[in-house]
Amino acid sequence: MRLKSNINIKNRRATFDYEVLDRYFAGIQLFGTEIKSIRESKASLADTYCQFVGNELWVKQMHIAEYRFGSYTNHEAKRDRKLLMTRKELNKLQRQVQDTGKTIVPLRLFINDKGFAKMEIALCQGKHSYDKRQSLRAADDKRELQRILKG
Numbered sequence: 001m002r003l004k005s006n007i008n009i010k011n012r013r014a015t016f017d018y019e020v021l022d023r024y025f026a027g028i029q030l031f032g033t034e035i036k037s038i039r040e041s042k043a044s045l046a047d048t049y050c051q052f053v054g055n056e057l058w059v060k061q062m063h064i065a066e067y068r069f070g071s072y073t074n075h076e077a078k079r080d081r082k083l084l085m086t087r088k089e090l091n092k093l094q095r096q097v098q099d100t101g102k103t104i105v106p107l108r109l110f111i112n113d114k115g116f117a118k119m120e121i122a123l124c125q126g127k128h129s130y131d132k133r134q135s136l137r138a139a140d141d142k143r144e145l146q147r148i149l150k151g
Contacts, residue, residue, distance in 0.1 A: 007038060009109040011045035016132060018105055018124035024093070027084035028059070028109075028117050031075045033067035038117055043109055050083065050104035050121055052094055057083040059106055059119065083119065093123060101125050 014020075030038075037043065042065035050059050058080045066074045085093075096102055108120040127135070 007041055007109075007111045009038075009041065009043050009045060011048065011105065011107055013046065014105045014107050014122070014124070016135065017127060018103070018122070019127055019131070020107075020122045020124055021102070022096075022123040023107070024085065024089060024121050024123075026057070026119050026121055028119055029082040029084060030117060033070040033073060033075050034064050034081075035117055036067045036070075037064050038109065039111065045106050045109060048106045050106065052097065055090065055094070057085060057090055057093065057104070059083055059121075062106070062109075083121070096123055 044063040046063075048059060048062045050057055052058075060080050061078060062081060063078050064075070066077055093104060097104060102123060102125055104121055105124045106119050107122050110118055110120070112118050
């Protein structure tokens, strides 16, 4: 019987800066010390993005802290990591990214029930400043409504 993992590292800035158009799940190619650091929640998705290199999708600028018990086999903290997806999904994403103004942004890093590290990525379009203000206003209204309903 497997224990449910509580590792759920989010990119909070992504939904504020981007409008999410489509979501996908991808595996990540990691070294042994990297998965150990992720299991200790020592990773960050701040300022990360995904980019195609050839026909492969890579996540750039993702920080995974060095494993504290790692020796000379420890990994580099901000190296590029390959995302593992089906060819059909990769082709679809590559076609959509070629449109102007669209990018692929990691939303969340988690460990699934089988113990594998997975990443939720999204096809996004940048928001304008007035869209961001509207999002903040909607969040404030929702928070105020919850406060009224509870009290």
